[in-house]
Amino acid sequence: MTVLPHHRQDGAVLVIALVMLLIVTLLGVGSMREVALESRITGNLVEQKKLRNAAESAQREAERRIGQAVTIEDCSESTSTIPCYQGRAEDYDYNFAATEDYSGLDGKTTLEREARWYIRFIAGPVNAGGGGTNDGGNSGGALAGIDTAESGSSFFYEVNAQAFKDGEEDDTCTGTTLCLTSTTLLIKK
Numbered sequence: 001m002t003v004l005p006h007h008r009q010d011g012a013v014l015v016i017a018l019v020m021l022l023i024v025t026l027l028g029v030g031s032m033r034e035v036a037l038e039s040r041i042t043g044n045l046v047e048q049k050k051l052r053n054a055a056e057s058a059q060r061e062a063e064r065r066i067g068q069a070v071t072i073e074d075c076s077e078s079t080s081t082i083p084c085y086q087g088r089a090e091d092y093d094y095n096f097a098a099t100e101d102y103s104g105l106d107g108k109t110t111l112e113r114e115a116r117w118y119i120r121f122i123a124g125p126v127n128a129g130g131g132g133t134n135d136g137g138n139s140g141g142a143l144a145g146i147d148t149a150e151s152g153s154s155f156f157y158e159v160n161a162q163a164f165k166d167g168e169e170d171d172t173c174t175g176t177t178l179c180l181t182s183t184t185l186l187i188k189k
Helices: 012-068
Strands: 084-088 114-126 154-164 177-187
Touching: 012 114, 012 154, 012 177
Parallel strands: 084 114
Antiparallel strands: 114 154, 154 177
16 A cells, blocks of 8 residues: 655645635725715715705796896885895805895795895996996985886896705805806896
8 A cells, every 4th residue: 555645735725815805805895985985976966956956046036036026126225025136246245144035936935955045236227229337326225217217228137146055054155055146137118
């Protein structure tokens, strides 16, 4: 009978298996981190879309109210209902301290995010017959002669809208709010 020499096992297979397991674990952890990052990015994009939709809704509400108005007065001197304007648009600063909350023209519409708006007077009247811009020498009070302006005179307004998550409102525009500005026109009928 022949005796075969006894080979000594050094555990090389075990070491290779552990290294392969470590590589697979690292790949899995890396993939999970990438998925988590993509989820946060997607969540931020969805939130921005919700904020943009809410701000645009508020902006369109203010523009429609201007389009339906017969006259618009200075809010500080007006006892009338909205719309009224919050001073003159002389700078690019936002100030949402005195605003109207979005409610839709029906007064019942709700949004996924809070939204509000305010209006500032830009210029008027601009006459349809080629007249220039004139504020009637008025720095406040009734809107620059809208009651005495000719039919067809144009009055320009700046509409500012802001959307924010519950509890994150700010009187200016910050990283947690979304602000939009547009210019709209009221033509005296």
